[in-house]
Amino acid sequence: MEFIIFILVQALWFGTISWKFYLAADRKAWEAFVPVYNTYVLVKIAQRPTYWVLLYCIPVVGVVMGIIMVYELLHVFKFRKTWQTAAVMGSFGLYLAFLNYKEKLKYWGRDDAFIKKNLGEGVNSIFYAIVVATVIRSSTFEAYTIPTSSMEKSLMVGDFLVVSKMHYGVRVPMTQMTLPLVHxxxxxxxxPSYVSWPQIPYLRLPAIDPVKAGDPVVFNYPMDNMPVDKKENYVKRCVATPGDSLRIINTNVFVNGEAFKFPDRAFPQYLYYVKTNGQGFSKTQLKRDFDINYLTNTEQRKYPTDQDVYQRTSDEFIMFLQAQHLDDIENLPNVIKVWPVVADRPGSIADSTLPQGLVDLQNGQAEEILFPNPDSGHGERPYDDTWDNFGPIYIPQAGTTVSLTEKNIHAYRRVIGEYEEHDLKINSDGVVFIDGVESDKYTFEKSYYWMMGDNRHNSLDARKWGYVPEDHIVGKPVFIWMSYDKHGKGINSIRTNRVFTTVNGSGERQSYFWHFMVFIALFQIVQIIRRKRAA
Incomplete structure (x- = not known):
């Protein structure tokens, strides 16, 4: 509704400040007041292609087209100073109103020679490039980088991704008033690069594929206090989909009672406790043989999420490791034994054979309050879940009705009150009121997903903040076009085995980088031959 109100107010304002321009161009005054149609007429007055109307109606792109159309309107009436266009935009149209009511308007038509002489091809090309790039970015593919290690070693810090907006259906931009090409x-x-009002209702075009368990997914972080499409972008792996029941037992994920299977190109990491003979580790060897970052104190302060090794005592370490490297780590000459770090539920009896340092670490992790416990700051903990032993928990599906209890209301509190925008209140007796009506059941209006990082002990994910609503889904990572390791040395800082590789698929990852380089070389040779023949 707010978007409809905005469109009507915008049309009324534009008509008020421009109707005499329409009359001077032999059009009707009322045409300046009709939403969309006024844009069509304006395009005709400016002698521009009709398809510009469609570009003007695309969210975000419309902002750029608005600037262009202001320039075009002023141009055909011979108000051709750059500052005049800037004055209209800077005054939110008041300068256009001044011209509309105070100046004697005469329609001169379009002068392409003047535009070419005074603006040049460069300015036109820049605006055209911005429009095209914005359309591509919002409707097909967009580039992202991996900033943190929550998906190591599947998607790595320094990976430059191409994310498909089309796989899960293009989400129409919801924030209308925003600068193009920035988030x-x-x-x-x-x-902020945007104005929160107005918001376009959520709309998604048909999808190529649904979001499936096992897919890496880019989504908007649901806990941010911003418009949905302006929330920070996160990438995690979808572990459970709407209607699923999820449980974690000793780090192993079960969905609907079956063990979750990672796809071929996923390389999950877990935390391990390592006992040594007192001899430390070679930073160079760990990096070379296992791609493990053992950073200096200075590097760790600069890149706090990149560290894979922490020394706790003279002979005890904790390390983030892949399962495929466990045997090799255990066989290092300085390693006595390796234990997985598994936080049991609070109150569980600890294994007396474990090192005290490991027991203390696991107990500390078990004390952390996770979703769906209330984040009240008072230590309330109706659920005794830990990072490694969690659930069972239901993933809401649109149209499904659940009974509300004093306990499970904490799991659905944000769903009902924030994501589905109902007035939710719980009195001192635990009675639930939704929109002022006492309720013991609730029917979900949206579907939700459960996202977790592959770096299971170094990921802020659904175990901490809960469900991801369907309208927060952005796209699917499909391609790595560059991968840069800031902890590498020289040429080794480029992970050539990851450059030009696909994210998904079966079997080992294959790089198409050299195929691309050969193609570029052949293309250049062909161009040289053609130029020589033409000469």
Whole structure:
């Protein structure tokens, strides 16, 4: 409704400040007040292609087209100073109103020679490039980088991804008033790049594939306090889909009673406790043989999430390891034994054979309050879940009705009150009121997903903040076009085995980098031969 109100107010305002321009161009005054149609007429007045109307109606792109159309309107009436276009935009149209009511308007038509002389091809090309790039970015593919290690070693810090918006259905941008080609902040200034009002209702075009368990997914972080499409982008692996029941037992994930299977190109990591003979580890060897980052104190302060090794005592370490490397680590000459770190539920009896340092570590992790416990700050803990022993928990599906209890309301509190925008209140007796009506059942209006990082003990994911609503889904990572290891040395800082590789698929990852380089070389040779023949 707010978007409809915005469109009507916008049309009324535009008509008020421009109707005399329409009259001077031999059009009707009322045409300036009709939403969308006024844009069609304006395009005709400016002598521009009709398809510009469609571009103007695309969210975000419409902002750029609005600037262009202001320039075009002023141009055909011979108000051709750059500052005049800037004055209209900077005054939110008041300068256009001044011209509309105070100037004697005469329609001169379009002068392409003037535009070419004064703006040049460069400015036109820049605006055209911005429009095209914005359309591509919002409707087909977008580039992302992996900033943190929550998906190591499946998707790694320094991977540059191409994310498909089409796989799960293109989500129409919801925030209308935003700068193109930036997400939620203006670079270098750090201020918001958007205006929250108005919001376009959630709409998603048909999908190529549904989100499936096992897919890596880019989504908007649900806990951010911003418009949905402006929330920070996260990438995790979808572990459970709407209607599923999930449980974690000693780090092993079970969905609907069956063990979750990682796809071929997933390389999950877990935390291990390592006992040595007192001799330390070679940073160079760990990096070379296992791609394990054992950083210096300075490096760790600079890159706090990249560290894979922590020394606790003179002979005890904790390490993030892949299962495929366990045997090799255990066979190192300085290693006595390796234990997995598994946080049991609070109150469980500890294994007396374990090192005290490991017991203390596991007990500390078991004390952390996770979803769906209330984040009240008072230590309330109706659920005794830990990172490694969690659930069972139901993943809400649109149309499904659940009974509400004093305990499970904590799991659905944010769903009902935030994501589905109902007025939710719980009185001191634990009675639930939804939109003022006492309720012991609730029917979900949206579907939700459960996302977890492959770096299971170094990932802020659904175990901490809960469900991801369907309208927060952004896209599917499909391609790694570059991979840079900031802890590598020289040429080894480029992970050539990951450059130009596909994210998904069966079997080992294959790089198409050299195929691409050969293609570029052949293309250049063909171009040289053609130029020589033409000469």
């Amino acid at each position: 939620n902040k203006i670079p270098f200034l750090g201020i």
